[in-house]
Amino acid sequence: MTPLKGNLVFGQSGGPTSVINSSAAGVFLEALDHPDIIPRVFGMRHGIEGILNDELFDISKEERSELELLCGTPSSILGTCRYKLADPAVDDRDYRRILEILKKYDIRYFFYNGGNDSMDTCLKVSRFLRDNDYECRVIGIPKTVDNDLCGTDHCPGFGSAARYVATSISEVWHDTHSYNTPMAVVFECMGRHAGWLAGASALANVIGCGPDLVYLPELPFDTDSMIEDAKHVLKEKNIVLISVSEGIMTDEGKLVAEQLSRRATDAFGHKQLGGVASLLADLLADELDIKVRGIEFSLLQRSAAHCASGIDVDEAVLAGRSGVKAALEGTNGVMIGFKRLQDNPYRCEIVHVPLAETANKEKDVPREWINAEGNGMTQAFIDYALPLIGGEPSQIHENGLPRFARLKKILVK
Amino acid sequence: MTPLKGNLVFGQSGGPTSVINSSAAGVFLEALDHPDIIPRVFGMRHGIEGILNDELFDISKEERSELELLCGTPSSILGTCRYKLADPAVDDRDYRRILEILKKYDIRYFFYNGGNDSMDTCLKVSRFLRDNDYECRVIGIPKTVDNDLCGTDHCPGFGSAARYVATSISEVWHDTHSYNTPMAVVFECMGRHAGWLAGASALANVIGCGPDLVYLPELPFDTDSMIEDAKHVLKEKNIVLISVSEGIMTDEGKLVAEQLSRRATDAFGHKQLGGVASLLADLLADELDIKVRGIEFSLLQRSAAHCASGIDVDEAVLAGRSGVKAALEGTNGVMIGFKRLQDNPYRCEIVHVPLAETANKEKDVPREWINAEGNGMTQAFIDYALPLIGGEPSQIHENGLPRFARLKKILVK
Numbered sequence: 021m022t023p024l025k026g027n028l029v030f031g032q033s034g035g036p037t038s039v040i041n042s043s044a045a046g047v048f049l050e051a052l053d054h055p056d057i058i059p060r061v062f063g064m065r066h067g068i069e070g071i072l073n074d075e076l077f078d079i080s081k082e083e084r085s086e087l088e089l090l091c092g093t094p095s096s097i098l099g100t101c102r103y104k105l106a107d108p109a110v111d112d113r114d115y116r117r118i119l120e121i122l123k124k125y126d127i128r129y130f131f132y133n134g135g136n137d138s139m140d141t142c143l144k145v146s147r148f149l150r151d152n153d154y155e156c157r158v159i160g161i162p163k164t165v166d167n168d169l170c171g172t173d174h175c176p177g178f179g180s181a182a183r184y185v186a187t188s189i190s191e192v193w194h195d196t197h198s199y200n201t202p203m204a205v206v207f208e209c210m211g212r213h214a215g216w217l218a219g220a221s222a223l224a225n226v227i228g229c230g231p232d233l234v235y236l237p238e239l240p241f242d243t244d245s246m247i248e249d250a251k252h253v254l255k256e257k258n259i260v261l262i263s264v265s266e267g268i269m270t271d272e273g274k275l276v277a278e279q280l281s282r283r284a285t286d287a288f289g290h291k292q293l294g295g296v297a298s299l300l301a302d303l304l305a306d307e308l309d310i311k312v313r314g315i316e317f318s319l320l321q322r323s324a325a326h327c328a329s330g331i332d333v334d335e336a337v338l339a340g341r342s343g344v345k346a347a348l349e350g351t352n353g354v355m356i357g358f359k360r361l362q363d364n365p366y367r368c369e370i371v372h373v374p375l376a377e378t379a380n381k382e383k384d385v386p387r388e389w390i391n392a393e394g395n396g397m398t399q400a401f402i403d404y405a406l407p408l409i410g411g412e413p414s415q416i417h418e419n420g421l422p423r424f425a426r427l428k429k430i431l432v433k
Numbered sequence: 434m435t436p437l438k439g440n441l442v443f444g445q446s447g448g449p450t451s452v453i454n455s456s457a458a459g460v461f462l463e464a465l466d467h468p469d470i471i472p473r474v475f476g477m478r479h480g481i482e483g484i485l486n487d488e489l490f491d492i493s494k495e496e497r498s499e500l501e502l503l504c505g506t507p508s509s510i511l512g513t514c515r516y517k518l519a520d521p522a523v524d525d526r527d528y529r530r531i532l533e534i535l536k537k538y539d540i541r542y543f544f545y546n547g548g549n550d551s552m553d554t555c556l557k558v559s560r561f562l563r564d565n566d567y568e569c570r571v572i573g574i575p576k577t578v579d580n581d582l583c584g585t586d587h588c589p590g591f592g593s594a595a596r597y598v599a600t601s602i603s604e605v606w607h608d609t610h611s612y613n614t615p616m617a618v619v620f621e622c623m624g625r626h627a628g629w630l631a632g633a634s635a636l637a638n639v640i641g642c643g644p645d646l647v648y649l650p651e652l653p654f655d656t657d658s659m660i661e662d663a664k665h666v667l668k669e670k671n672i673v674l675i676s677v678s679e680g681i682m683t684d685e686g687k688l689v690a691e692q693l694s695r696r697a698t699d700a701f702g703h704k705q706l707g708g709v710a711s712l713l714a715d716l717l718a719d720e721l722d723i724k725v726r727g728i729e730f731s732l733l734q735r736s737a738a739h740c741a742s743g744i745d746v747d748e749a750v751l752a753g754r755s756g757v758k759a760a761l762e763g764t765n766g767v768m769i770g771f772k773r774l775q776d777n778p779y780r781c782e783i784v785h786v787p788l789a790e791t792a793n794k795e796k797d798v799p800r801e802w803i804n805a806e807g808n809g810m811t812q813a814f815i816d817y818a819l820p821l822i823g824g825e826p827s828q829i830h831e832n833g834l835p836r837f838a839r840l841k842k843i844l845v846k
Contacts, residue, residue, distance in 0.1 A: 036607070036611050066612075066613050093607065094608065095604075095607035095608045096611040097607075097611075099611050099612070099613060100612060101613065102614070183834075186834060187739050187835060188737070190834065190835060190837070191451075191508075191733070191737055191738055191739065191835070192732045192733065192736050194506065194508035194510075195449050195507065195732045195735065195736040196732070197508070198445075198449050198508045198509040198512050199512070199513060199514075199515075200482070200514065201515070205732070223834065224834065226832065226834060227831075227837065229837070295711075298711070313731060315729075315731045315732065315733065316728075318726060319605045319608045319609070319618070319726060319728065320605065322608065323608040324604055326600050326604065326739075326740055327739055330833075331833075406833070409832070410832055410833040412830065417825065418640075419639070419819055420596050420742055420743075420744075420819070420823040421596075421600065421603065421639060421640050421822070422603060422604070422640070423640075424607070424642070
């Protein structure tokens with residue numbers, strides 16, 4: 021097959037993770053290895069907005085050593101965006117603009133790194149380019165701490181966030197268990213619809229220092245049941261650690277955070293914005309009259325590159341590199357995915373997932389990976405998640421602080 | 434000098450840190466190296482309560498390799514307590530009980546690891562034993578993430594918490610700066626009276642990824658000034674990161690957290706317990722109509738052994754070992770302290786601080802280490818704090834999770 025000669029553009033979209041830049045490193049380093057086929061490599065400034073605004077970074081001008089440091093640098097170095105493309109059947113102006121810019125820079129490789137929204141963007145762009153006879157290979161690179169993409173065993177970004185959450189809870193376990201007074205701690209993990217990260221907090225139970233109770237949005241949440249569950253644990257252990265997803269809902273489909281915060285309105289009538297962890301902690305303090313803490317992992321859990329999973333970093337790089345290799349071989353319109361071959365020792369292989377199979381879909385935690393009581397995880401979940409947090413973090417330090425990549429980010433004139 | 438033959442007891446008190454167990458390792462390993470002088474080594478279960486309740490762990494029964502793993506294990510492995518001894522002039526029952534237990538186990542070396550309260554305990558115990566002609570060498574080992582002990586350049590525990598706070602903020606900096614929409618993030622660090630830890634968040638500015646504004650309890654806090662400061666930063670940078678101590682106060686000496694939460698009362702009339710970070714974030718959302726996040730480091734900052742400062746771990750061990758060596762040489766009634774010889778390259782030496790000079794006293798951040806505007810730190814503070822976060826963390830991992838020390842904790846019969 022004759023290779024398709026042309027330039028490559030890569031963009032980052034949606035919420036950052038600890039390893040989205042590792043995928044950037046993978047794409048950039050692999051693409052720069054093929055200057056005969058890919059003469060120039062570009063980065064979108066703030067995702068698809070960088071194309072719409074004609075703001076592309078010239079990655080060829082960056083130092084290779086700094087691109088390698090992207091593997092210890094969290095978040096989206098090129099900038100991300102919350103922009104959602106219209107349905108091209110309704111309004112195709114954005115797509116025409118994208119085509120115009122791709123032509124302007126002779127871009128024949130379009131790479132986009134994100135979650136299910138971003139895969140939808142890839143799908144729409146891919147179809148529009150095909151319908152307009154512009155030859156360009158569109159490849160989606162998966163990322164999300166939420167781990168909810170379909171068509172892949174897991175998503176880069178999840179393993180590192182999972183490791184951070186499990187590690188942090190195991191450390192706080194030691195803190196709370198050093199006291200001889202009763203206490204409840206509620207941890208809040210990201211996950212609006214899927215509870216993968218709260219589930220991952222149960223990994224700390226592998227070393228006996230994990231949460232006693234775990235509640236995911238996959239099952240309806242009942243505050244009275246949680247209070248009863250907590251009482252049982254307290255009776256036995258004196259301390260109860262509880263991990264919840266931010267998106268846990270009542271059986272009427274109402275967010276627990278909203279249900280509880282309706283009770284709390286400030287003197288000016290503003291709704292208090294407290295996260296569900298602190299609201300549940302307050303509730304436990306009221307009901308059980310014990311010391312409580314609500315700990316929200318907030319942005320920490322998706323940016324803690326200092327606690328990244330080595331496996332996750334390596335796979336994020338691999339996803340980027342494999343995407344470029346596949347595109348050079350003619351692959352188009354797919355997301356790079358992972359297929360698990362075995363749990364122990366862990367082995368995965370790269371697969372190509374048609375974009376239509378993953379765009380705009382969400383993968384929940386299977387019911388059988390949650391225990392019968394709905395307040396903890398089963399061994400099958402642990403067997404699935406544990407390998408994903410392995411390997412040593414690769415962040416480089418100088419004077420005790422992370423040595424992040426320093427890109428010049430020179431805009432193409 | 435004839436060595437004083439007898440047993441040693443070590444206890445941990447007050448709030449845990451990432452390295453309090455490193456000092457335990459230092460004391461235990463050094464003491465176990467001198468079986469001819471110190472035949473038995475004990476650990477107090479839950480600090481001084483372990484003596485009062487006659488609950489001592491037999492440390493000689495522990496594996497040496499597990500004692501070494503204490504250096505990657507946060508919090509107080511023996512258990513801590515919040516018990517405060519009475520003034521012996523008013524009620525000396527606890528002291529008589531302590532003397533009884535020391536005699537029972539022929540304890541001639543009394544080691545206590547804690548903050549200024551614990552140094553007060555050491556002082557009172559030391560005086561009581563002297564007044565009752567019981568020869569026993571009492572040594573205080575400093576620890577506190579608050580860094581507010583007098584008589585020492587810094588306290589073990591501070592460097593690791595400082596490193597965690599600075600690292601985490603530098604990572605969240607990348608997260609927030611990946612968006613092109615205005616945003617404010619308020620970080621809340623421990624420190625009720627002294628602002629060392631919030632100050633340490635400014636270390637992230639060394640790599641250009643730190644907080645724009647820092648407010649310590651050493652200066653009165655004014656919400657209107659903070660809003661003005663934030664507006665200035667937002668105008669220039671679009672994003673503002675703010676770090677505050679939990680203990681910031683108004684010029685009337687009222688906690689800002691209390692001042693703001695008075696506004697927020699739930700439907701049942703309960704005062705909402707929200708931390709000052711989320712309260713200030715809500716205030717900024719109201720005033721500036723931008724996206725906000727309040728991030729409280731909570732228990733994470735004092736238990737994040739996975740992000741410990743190597744210097745801090747080494748010095749915590751050194752404090753323990755030096756204490757034992759000093760006691761064997763006849764030293765009594767002192768806290769082990771650090772005297773800085775130079776900043777760069779960093780050099781400290783061990784000093785002996787008379788307990789009366791440090792008990793119940795607090796060391797604030799000097800005014801000249803806070804900038805003139807009262808909203809940031811000066812270079813002198815950075816020069817002081819930066820060396821304390823250096824060195825690599827020493828935590829061992831298995832399957833991506835920390836390998837914590839597993840002690841048998843066998844009670845002496």
